[in-house]
Amino acid sequence: GAGVSQTPSNKVTEKGKYVELRCDPISGHTALYWYRQSLGQGPEFLIYFQGTGAADDSGLPNDRFFAVRPEGSVSTLKIQRTERGDSAVYLCASSLIAGGWETQYFGPGTRLLVL
Amino acid sequence: AQSVTQLGSHVSVSEGALVLLRCNYSSSVPPYLFWYVQYPNQGLQLLLKYTSAATLVKGINGFEAEFKKSETSFHLTKPSAHMSDAAEYFCAVSGSSGDKLTFGTGTRLAVRP
Numbered sequence: 745g746a747g748v749s750q751t752p753s754n755k756v757t758e759k760g761k762y763v764e765l766r767c768d769p770i771s772g773h774t775a776l777y778w779y780r781q782s783l784g785q786g787p788e789f790l791i792y793f794q795g796t797g798a799a800d801d802s803g804l805p806n807d808r809f810f811a812v813r814p815e816g817s818v819s820t821l822k823i824q825r826t827e828r829g830d831s832a833v834y835l836c837a838s839s840l841i842a843g844g845w846e847t848q849y850f851g852p853g854t855r856l857l858v859l
Numbered sequence: 860a861q862s863v864t865q866l867g868s869h870v871s872v873s874e875g876a877l878v879l880l881r882c883n884y885s886s887s888v889p890p891y892l893f894w895y896v897q898y899p900n901q902g903l904q905l906l907l908k909y910t911s912a913a914t915l916v917k918g919i920n921g922f923e924a925e926f927k928k929s930e931t932s933f934h935l936t937k938p939s940a941h942m943s944d945a946a947e948y949f950c951a952v953s954g955s956s957g958d959k960l961t962f963g964t965g966t967r968l969a970v971r972p
């Protein structure tokens with residue numbers, strides 16, 4: 745079946761602009777996660793959803809970052825007033841249910857470059 | 860809070876040699892442990908995971924890992940390296956009630972012909 749998909753695959757923007765990154769999870773997966781991977785680092789947790797609600801947003805770095813999942817499927821990560829330090833690969837993952845033992849399936853990521 | 864430490868950011872082995880990638884964890888609760896592989900310009904793919912059923916876990920592509928509580932380790936091994944194993948490998952931990960993964964900094968594996 746189809747895996748997790750993310751669009752766009754690459755995004756170049758200018759400092760101060762607004763960007764939206766989209767994630768389509770595996771069909772039927774109730775939990776959805778966002779991570780950020782900087783060059784040479786492991787992915788870092790940003791936020792996760794169980795259904796439509798954000799269950800844990802402790803990883804969002806500041807209030808410029810926001811994510812939604814209005815219908816419990818597709819999610820959008822929104823970044824306002826982008827900064828050069830936001831440049832990274834943004835990864836989305838989904839799992840059947842939320843649980844520490846559950847396998848998270850990752851998408852290919854969106855590579856964001858802020859000039 | 861959970862964390863993982865991966866010793867060795869770069870490991871190089873000859874084709875056919877043993878692969879050993881090290882991971883040590885810290886967790887205040889019984890951990891769930893994962894190894895993921897990332898090929899260039901691709902997403903993370905699960906190799907194997909430990910969920911307390913058995914301490915020796917077998918994964919895909921001939922990889923396995925052993926959970927050693929006394930050593931707080933979850934090292935990844937493969938008896939014989941193949942050129943196609945060249946990639947970046949990440950160890951990750953989650954807690955029994957927490958759901959997010961905490962990743963190590965990764966180990967890049969190179970395989971020499």
